[in-house]
Amino acid sequence: MRWVLALLAAIVGAAPMGSVHPAGLAPVSCRIMAEAVTGGVRLVGVATSSADMAASYSLLAEKSGASGNSRLIQNGDAVLTASGDTQLGEMFIGIQRGDVYSAQLDVMWPGGTASCMQTGEHRS
Secondary structure, X not given: OHHHHHHHHHHHXXXXXXXXXXXXXXXXXXXXXXXXXXXXXXXXXXXXXXXXXXXXXXXXXXXEOOOOOEEEEEEEEEEEXXXXXXXXXXXXXXXXXXOEEEEEEEEXXXXXXXXXXXXXXXXX
């Protein structure tokens, strides 16, 4: 996987490993969007970058409750662009009343990592 990131970095001109970012600001942020849908929740991982760069990601979601336990994992490579958001993964978790879920998105690029979390429960 590292050679894929190195190749993508060369193509898009990503910063080298160990680069310093102005004022200590990370060039990448992330979020997980959660949308209630019939029978569960749709989770979408999103990254925002201040520069074009190669990255990889891991999106993990877990749920537990009366309907049982489950764990979903998506991993992949992406090219982040400075022009807007990049969708990194999408998954659906079936949940019922009383179930709880948590999701974590980790975005790795040469020189850093950004992580974000989303939690929720089914109440209706």
